[in-house]
Every structure is written in structure tokens, then in C-alpha cells.
Amino acid sequence: MLKAVLFDLDGVITDTAEYHYMAWKQLASEIHIEIDREFNEMLKGVSRMESLERILRHGQRERDFTPEEKQELATKKNKQYVQLLEQVTPSDVYPGIRELLLELKTSGIHAVIASASKNAPQILRSLQLTDLFDYIVDPDEVAQGKPAPDIFLRGAEAVGATAEECIGIEDAQAGIEAIKSAQMIAVGIGDEALLMASGADVVLPTTEKLSLPFLKSLIC
Incomplete structure (x- = not known):
């Protein structure tokens, strides 16, 4: 029986990846590190601090900053990202998502939301989707970020569901790995070869094909 559906945010509900990329690229440039879109793929689905660490390693500067300075850099990036998020509107919700959420709400x-983003509540307000979610996992609630299963297990626990009663939906490799580590069914959105290699049970090219009957067919 399907009791809960756990969604990643960026790349599943909407696309704020471009805003993340713009903010990280600006910060990296300020500390004399160059990143491109290909490198940015490595930052998807991971936490803010881990993203910063990957950028510093990429630029061979991981030992050049104290923990306090790294926190300041991450905060600076987030301020830029939050400013960019002011451009988000309800029209930015991916196709089929609002309809699926309404189906879930009607069916009980x-x-x-199981996202590494600490800005998830703000983004959902901008998309006018807040009332359609029963719980938003705060990344600070869990010990480890994706690909560890913690965030998905916490989301299930918060709504009283077991792993067997849950489906996770993700667009990133780290997210798919986290769902499978949590012993849940994993639905990937995007690159089939990439996500199947990470353990996805099924991959859809876009969110348009997502529906409650489809999700129920995976768990029955």
C-alpha cells in the first residue's frame, strides 16, 4: 500500500539548478576558481557545505580557508541564490506535478519534500505549493546528506510510513542512491542510463508522465 511519496525539489518539482549554478559560479570566480556546467552536475543533490568543499577541491584550495571562512563563503553564496529565487513563480512548477500533488491529497x-535545500519552504511558497505537502524535511534534522538515506527515512518517519510504503522521486544520482539505501522504490526523472546505473527502479524523461495510478502500479 502506498502511504507516502517523497519528492526531491530541484529537478523534480521545479528547476532552480540554473540559479544554484549562477550563484556558485560567481562565488567560485571571486576566490579564483573556475567552474562550468559540466562540473556543476557534481553539485546536484548534495548539501551546501559539501558543494563548497567540492568546489574548493576542484580549485585545489580546500586547505586555504578555516571552517569559519568556509561558512562565510557558503552563506554568501546562499544570499545570492535567495536573491535569484525572487524570480520564481507558480508558472515554474514542472508539468504534471501540481496535478499529482492534488491526486495525492485527495487520496490521503x-x-x-526530501531535499538538501534549506530554501525549500521559500521556494514552495513562491510556487504556491506549500499546502499540498504534509512535511518538509529540514536538512539540519539529519546526520548525513544524500547519498546517505537519512533524509528519506526522516521524511517517512515524520508521516508515519515505513520504507515499504514509500516511493521516492529524484533527478540526481546521489538522490537515487539515497532512496535505494532507504529501501524504498526509486523513480528517476531525466537521464535514463545515468539514473538506472544509480539503482533507479524506473526512469521517466520528464514529470509529465507522473500520476497516482502509475506510482501505485510500482508498489502493488
Whole structure:
């Protein structure tokens, strides 16, 4: 029985990846590190601090900053990102997502956000989707970020569901790995070869094909 659907945010509900990329690229440039879109793929699905660490390693500057300075850099990036998020509107919700969330709400199936983004509440308000979710996992609630299963397990626990009663939906490799580590069914959105290699049970090219009957068919 399907009791809860756990959603990643960026790349599943909407696309704020471009804003992340713009903010990280600006910060990296300020500390004399160059990143491109290909490198940015490595930052998807991971936490803010881990993203910063990957950028510093990429520029061979991981030992050039104290923990306090790294925190300042991450905060600076986030301020830039939050400013860019002011451009988000309800029209930015991916096709089929609002309809799926309404189906879940009507059927009494919990919808949960399991995202590494600490800005998830703000983004959902901008998209006018807040009322369609039963729980938003705060990344600070869990010990480890993706690809560890913690955030998905916490989301399930928050709505009283077991792993067997949950489906996770992700667009990033780290996210798919996290869902499978949590012993849940994993639905990937995007690159089939990439996500199947990470353990996805099924991959859809876009969110348009997502529906409650489709999700129920995976768990029955």
C-alpha cells in the first residue's frame, strides 16, 4: 500500500539548478576558481557545505580557508541564490506535478519534500505549493546528506510510513542512491542510463508522465 511519496525539489518539482549554478559560479570566480556546467552536475543533490568543499577541491584550495571562512563563503553564496529565487513563480512548477500533488491529497497519501535545500519552504511558497505537502524535511534534522538515506527515512518517519510504503522521486544520482539505501522504490526523472546505473527502479524523461495510478502500479 502506498502511504507516502517523497519528492526531491530541484529537478523534480521545479528547476532552480540554473540559479544554484549562477550563484556558485560567481562565488567560485571571486576566490579564483573556475567552474562550468559540466562540473556543476557534481553539485546536484548534495548539501551546501559539501558543494563548497567540492568546489574548493576542484580549485585545489580546500586547505586555504578555516571552517569559519568556509561558512562565510557558503552563506554568501546562499544570499545570492535567495536573491535569484525572487524570480520564481507558480508558472515554474514542472508539468504534471501540481496535478499529482492534488491526486495525492485527495487520496490521503502523504507528500513529503526530501531535499538538501534549506530554501525549500521559500521556494514552495513562491510556487504556491506549500499546502499540498504534509512535511518538509529540514536538512539540519539529519546526520548525513544524500547519498546517505537519512533524509528519506526522516521524511517517512515524520508521516508515519515505513520504507515499504514509500516511493521516492529524484533527478540526481546521489538522490537515487539515497532512496535505494532507504529501501524504498526509486523513480528517476531525466537521464535514463545515468539514473538506472544509480539503482533507479524506473526512469521517466520528464514529470509529465507522473500520476497516482502509475506510482501505485510500482508498489502493488
